[in-house]
Amino acid sequence: MFDLxxxxxxxxxxxxxxxxxxxxxxxxxxxxxxxxPMCAAMGxxxxxxxxxxxxxxxxxxxxxxxxxxxxLSLDSRIAMLGIGLLVGVSITALGRHTSLSSDxxxxxxxxxxxxxxxxxxxRDPSVANDFQRVLYGDILTIGDAEILWMLVLCIILLAFxxxxxxKMLYIGLNPSLAMAHRVSVxxxxxxxxxxxxxxxxxxxWAVGVLLVTAMLIIPAASARHLARSxxxxxxxxxxxxxxxxxxxLCISAQAWANTATGATIILCLCAFFxxxxxxxxxxx
Amino acid sequence: xxxxxxxxxxTNLAVAQPNSSNSFSIPFVEPSVRFDQVTLLIDGVKILxxxxxxxxxxxxxxxxxxxxxxKTTLLLCLLGQLAYSGKIHLSGxxxxxxxxxxxxxxxxxxxxTVADLLALELQQKAxxxxxxxxxxxxxxxxxxxVKAESIFSHKLxxxxxxxxxxxxxxxxxxxxxxxxxxDEPAANIDIKGELLLCEILEKLRKELNFTQIMVSxxxxxxxxxxxxxxxxxxxxxxEGCPKKxxxxxxxxxxxxxxxxxxxxxxFQQDARLPCNMQxxxxxxxxxxxxxxxxxx
Numbered sequence: 001m002f003d004l005x006x007x008x009x010x011x012x013x014x015x016x017x018x019x020x021x022x023x024x025x026x027x028x029x030x031x032x033x034x035x036x037p038m039c040a041a042m043g044x045x046x047x048x049x050x051x052x053x054x055x056x057x058x059x060x061x062x063x064x065x066x067x068x069x070x071x072l073s074l075d076s077r078i079a080m081l082g083i084g085l086l087v088g089v090s091i092t093a094l095g096r097h098t099s100l101s102s103d104x105x106x107x108x109x110x111x112x113x114x115x116x117x118x119x120x121x122x123r124d125p126s127v128a129n130d131f132q133r134v135l136y137g138d139i140l141t142i143g144d145a146e147i148l149w150m151l152v153l154c155i156i157l158l159a160f161x162x163x164x165x166x167k168m169l170y171i172g173l174n175p176s177l178a179m180a181h182r183v184s185v186x187x188x189x190x191x192x193x194x195x196x197x198x199x200x201x202x203x204x205w206a207v208g209v210l211l212v213t214a215m216l217i218i219p220a221a222s223a224r225h226l227a228r229s230x231x232x233x234x235x236x237x238x239x240x241x242x243x244x245x246x247x248x249l250c251i252s253a254q255a256w257a258n259t260a261t262g263a264t265i266i267l268c269l270c271a272f273f274x275x276x277x278x279x280x281x282x283x284x
Numbered sequence: 285x286x287x288x289x290x291x292x293x294x295t296n297l298a299v300a301q302p303n304s305s306n307s308f309s310i311p312f313v314e315p316s317v318r319f320d321q322v323t324l325l326i327d328g329v330k331i332l333x334x335x336x337x338x339x340x341x342x343x344x345x346x347x348x349x350x351x352x353x354x355k356t357t358l359l360l361c362l363l364g365q366l367a368y369s370g371k372i373h374l375s376g377x378x379x380x381x382x383x384x385x386x387x388x389x390x391x392x393x394x395x396x397t398v399a400d401l402l403a404l405e406l407q408q409k410a411x412x413x414x415x416x417x418x419x420x421x422x423x424x425x426x427x428x429x430v431k432a433e434s435i436f437s438h439k440l441x442x443x444x445x446x447x448x449x450x451x452x453x454x455x456x457x458x459x460x461x462x463x464x465x466x467d468e469p470a471a472n473i474d475i476k477g478e479l480l481l482c483e484i485l486e487k488l489r490k491e492l493n494f495t496q497i498m499v500s501x502x503x504x505x506x507x508x509x510x511x512x513x514x515x516x517x518x519x520x521x522x523e524g525c526p527k528k529x530x531x532x533x534x535x536x537x538x539x540x541x542x543x544x545x546x547x548x549x550x551f552q553q554d555a556r557l558p559c560n561m562q563x564x565x566x567x568x569x570x571x572x573x574x575x576x577x578x579x580x
Contacts, residue, residue: 048394165410166403173390173401173440180363180383181405181455227395228439234412 004030004144019253027147028139028261032245034150035206036219040241041161042199043220044234045192048172052217053103054091054193057110058200059212061087062134063117065201070120070127080134081201087113088197092189137208139249139261146205153198160195164188169230207262218269219244222276240276244268314375316341316463316495321370322361324354330518331357332368337514337523339463341375344489344496346510346526348503350539353517355499356386359465362497379463382456386467386499388448392441398451399423399436405458426454430484446477450484457488464489466498470505482509503530 008026019025046055064087065080072079091109095102121127167188170178179185203212219241220233227233248265251257257264315338324332331354339345347355361368363383374381402423403415427433430450435443443451449469456464469485470478486509489496500506506513506526513529515521515538522534 048391162410162413163408165412166407169396169400169411170404173394173396174385174388176365177383177385177388177452179365180385224393224395229395229397229437230400231412231414233395 004147017250019250024140025249025253027142027144028249029246031139031142031147031150031206032249032265033242034147034154035202036241036245037238038150038154038157038199039203039215040219040223040237041157041234042196043216043218043241044223044237045168045172046196046216047220047224048169049192051196052213053106053110054088055196055200055216056213057091057106057113058084058088058197059204059209060110061113062201062204062209063121063131064113066127066130066134067117067120070124070130076130077205080204081198083113084197084201085194088193088200089190092193096186096189134204135209136260137204137206137211137262139206142205150202153202157195157199160191164191165234168192207265211262211266214266214269215241218266218273222269222273225276225280240269240272244272314341315339316343316375316379317362317497318373319358319370320373322358322368322372323370324357324361324366324368332361333519334370335516335520337516337520339495339497339514340512342489342493342495343512344486344498344510345512345514346506347497347499347514347516348501348506348538349516349521350501353538355501355516356467358516359383359467359497359499362465374463376462380459380461381463381465382459382461384449384452384456384464384466384469387472388452390440394441396440397437398427398432398440398443401440401451402426402455402458405455422458423454426458427451429457429488430454431480444473444477446473446481449473449477449481453481453484457492460492461494463495463497466496468500468502469498470500470502478505485509506530 007030008023011026011029012021020029046052061083062080065083066076068074068083069076069079087109091102091106094100095105098105117131121131167178167183170181170183171185171188175185200212200216203215207215219237222240223233223236227236245265245268248268249261251268252259252261252264317339319335319337322332322335323330335354335358347358349355357366360366362372363381399415399420400411403411403419406419406422407415424433424436427436430453432447432450432454435447435451438447440448440451449472453466466485469481473481482505485496488494498510507530510526512524513526514523515529515534517538521537522529522531
């Protein structure tokens with residue numbers, strides 16, 4: 001196992017404030033510094049491809065994940081990951097092969113996932129605690145193992161964003177034009193759905209089922225107000241996600257605030273969104 | 285009227301090459317595209333019914349017909365986006381086909397510039413890492429070809445119909461197509477934009493030597509720019525140079541209207557491409573042969 005303590009020591013030295021001295025805060029900060037660029041990058045495509053509802057459905061499949069983990073006595077995180085991937089790929093496949101609109105297909109999976117989770121928890125009320133945990137998430141409880149997994153995911157995602165960004169942008173602009181210009185649309189759609197599912201499950205651990213979609217789309221949506229080109233949208237989203245995560249963590253740790261970290265981060269993101277809206281209005 | 289044999293047709297095509305200095309030295313030039321019994325059913329409805337037609341090399345071929353006649357469907361078959369029965373023969377080894385859609389449906393608020401769109405086509409590496417100087421130059425050159433270099437850094441959503449159409453044309457030209465396919469190129473643009481677009485296309489076709497296939501139901505546009513016409517209404521109703529193919533008999537069969545376009549538009553035969561009537565009345569049993577002789 002890698003030793004990450006040198007990073008934590010560095011954080012403790014660079015950030016002299018009291019809140020940055022606790023090990024769990026340092027871990028949360030590192031986790032957020034890895035998660036937020038991933039959110040921003042994937043969020044740009046979620047916004048361009050109008051997949052906010054899709055990511056919502058994946059996040060709610062976490063309930064099914066816990067239920068399946070309980071039934072098969074698997075680790076609930078592994079089960080969440082597996083179910084998330086399965087739901088993501090199934091929605092994509094069904095969306096491609098039926099005449100139903102994508103929101104209808106997603107709606108079916110969305111409610112199916114929640115219903116399955118509720119059915120299992122109604123048999124065994126002891127799981128209710130797990131439900132509570134995924135509903136709100138907790139970035140402050142992540143450990144070194146999770147951080148390492150996030151790093152691995154981050155590297156895979158970086159590769160995808162370098163290789164696939166142009167193609168995804170093309171598909172977001174107009175899928176049939178992309179297809180006519182030799183982009184294998186289905187291959188990229190499946191890849192993106194799979195990766196997005198994994199990112200969403202990681203985000204569920206950090207900010208909880210209810211706030212995942214906000215974490216994905218708000219940086220990109222704010223960047224859309226401010227950016228003129230695809231490149232600037234990407235980078236503005238990165239900056240917004242990064243600043244909002246760190247400031248959210250910082251504020252939540254202050255004695256006067258003492259709020260849930262995930263919720264505070266989303267509030268910071270919302271502030272950025274309102275700011276971007278005002279700037280866009282002033283510019284026009 | 286005598287039925288021309290296959291060889292006569294081929295020789296005619298050779299003569300039709302604008303670049304051939306001595307037409308007799310080229311005995312056979314393959315048509316750029318040959319549709320061979322192309323049939324397509326959607327939900328049991330025959331959209332394309334044994335379509336047999338050809339597109340001469342280097343021509344500007346217009347596919348005309350009423351709404352719902354299967355024109356765009358035929359293009360999609362050619363592009364390989366729909367499964368059909370029959371065959372489509374393309375000349376040359378792996379010819380490059382490029383497509384300019386009728387109307388680009390996209391989110392107009394999306395932050396993407398003209399330069400971004402063209403870079404997507406040329407650069408493998410993600411454009412958030414920057415666009416190399418070489419590719420920037422290439423995109424500028426492509427835009428200059430379609431007289432659109434001034435809108436290089438404009439947002440795609442702010443362009444007019446004509447500008448967008450020219451940007452899409454530049455996009456299609458980036459990879460030096462052998463066959464350029466346009467779906468209703470003039471449908472969403474004003475008359476000035478249409479003239480500019482047609483002028484650009486005509487010039488580029490000669491410079492870059494590609495075969496142009498366009499779907500249109502704008503007959504004046506077809507009369508003034510096409511060198512070859514395929515009249516389609518599920519079946520091929522007629523084929524040949526515009527003057528011959530757009531006789532009232534063929535138009536009646538295609539559109540169900542009477543029209544003497546030749547007289548109406550004072551059509552002059554295009555001297556650059558001697559036309560070869562290789563169509564309808566011979567190859568297609570569906571077409572009533574008498575119409576041609578009667579109306580002449």
